[in-house]
Amino acid sequence: MGSEVDEAFTELQRRHVRMTPQRRTILTYLVTHHNHPTVETIHEALDQQTPNMSLATIYNTLKLFVDLGIVIELANGEDGVHYDYYNKPHYHAICTNCGRIADVFYPDFPKVAQQLEKEAADQTGYQITGNHIEVYGLCPQCQKKLNSKS
Amino acid sequence: MGSEVDEAFTELQRRHVRMTPQRRTILTYLVTHHNHPTVETIHEALDQQTPNMSLATIYNTLKLFVDLGIVIELANGEDGVHYDYYNKPHYHAICTNCGRIADVFYPDFPKVAQQLEKEAADQTGYQITGNHIEVYGLCPQCQKKLNSKS
DNA sequence: TGCCTAAGTTAGAATCATTTTAAATCGATT
DNA sequence: AATCGATTTAAAATGATTCTAACTTAGGCA
Ligand SMILES: [Mn+2]
Ligand SMILES: [Mn+2]
Ligand SMILES: [Zn+2]
Ligand SMILES: [Zn+2]
Numbered sequence: 221m222g223s224e225v226d227e228a229f230t231e232l233q234r235r236h237v238r239m240t241p242q243r244r245t246i247l248t249y250l251v252t253h254h255n256h257p258t259v260e261t262i263h264e265a266l267d268q269q270t271p272n273m274s275l276a277t278i279y280n281t282l283k284l285f286v287d288l289g290i291v292i293e294l295a296n297g298e299d300g301v302h303y304d305y306y307n308k309p310h311y312h313a314i315c316t317n318c319g320r321i322a323d324v325f326y327p328d329f330p331k332v333a334q335q336l337e338k339e340a341a342d343q344t345g346y347q348i349t350g351n352h353i354e355v356y357g358l359c360p361q362c363q364k365k366l367n368s369k370s
Numbered sequence: 371m372g373s374e375v376d377e378a379f380t381e382l383q384r385r386h387v388r389m390t391p392q393r394r395t396i397l398t399y400l401v402t403h404h405n406h407p408t409v410e411t412i413h414e415a416l417d418q419q420t421p422n423m424s425l426a427t428i429y430n431t432l433k434l435f436v437d438l439g440i441v442i443e444l445a446n447g448e449d450g451v452h453y454d455y456y457n458k459p460h461y462h463a464i465c466t467n468c469g470r471i472a473d474v475f476y477p478d479f480p481k482v483a484q485q486l487e488k489e490a491a492d493q494t495g496y497q498i499t500g501n502h503i504e505v506y507g508l509c510p511q512c513q514k515k516l517n518s519k520s
Numbered sequence: 521t522g523c524c525t526a527a528g529t530t531a532g533a534a535t536c537a538t539t540t541t542a543a544a545t546c547g548a549t550t
Numbered sequence: 551a552a553t554c555g556a557t558t559t560a561a562a563a564t565g566a567t568t569c570t571a572a573c574t575t576a577g578g579c580a
Contacts, residue, residue, distance in 0.1 A: 240529080275531095356498070
């Protein structure tokens, strides 16, 4: 059970990443919550089960996961940095009014992303290793809210 | 001669944006420099010709231009936020080692971006108004630097 | 199994990019 | 030219992230 969590742990062991209770807890949270939490969201959520976890540890751990490539950062959006356990390729729609983030799973996305990466590599000589692709606009809730104001 | 700078000013007048010397100066800098400056870069560059321009004014003005849609923010990249006067559609390659930013002009880019926007709108109900598309990796200089270390 | 040590965690302090403030100044409309 | 809301400014405040230094621990090894 919780196989996705187990898979994630196994992957870290395979990569000789030292396992700590804090890392377990944070990774479990990320794998089981497909919201796109900020550091503060994670801190508050974990405060229930693991009081006294330092913010510094959350920052350190997220940076580690990002460097390992299993987590991505969403740095745009109105409010702070959001994090996402990234197993299936997808991109994001971000609300310019409230910051709400929605996943977009598009079968052709990997193809499209590779196309953009290849073109960039050919044109600039960069050795491309990844991408940040997001679209933004008004989420359905904010559309309603703003429409009823006129 | 309707230089690019004049066109930019005309566009602002058309939109009834109040014109100030500071806004003129900053817009002129952005239009004539195709580097991707940070607030600090702009502040230092303008300090020569316009001492005493407040950092707050630069922040305010850039936010205005971004809201007007004539300037885009590059929020990823290792070091702070970069700005770009965005006339011709293009995307960016960002070096994960030194932060250097390169333009990528790809004829199919508008088509590809629209495809991603349409799919996101259909799937999420968001009213999409724009996108942030970047790829990242090692710039040529950093490739050399890091190769010669092994 | 029980050390040992490099690596990780912690609370609190420090940093520093950005925002806020309140007073002075200015642009543009009449 | 007068008017007034918008803009600018320097300085202070904010707040997210990073740093520090002491403490603790995971995991390899005897
Ligand atoms: Mn996601
Ligand atoms: Mn550019
Ligand atoms: Zn919204
Ligand atoms: Zn580089």
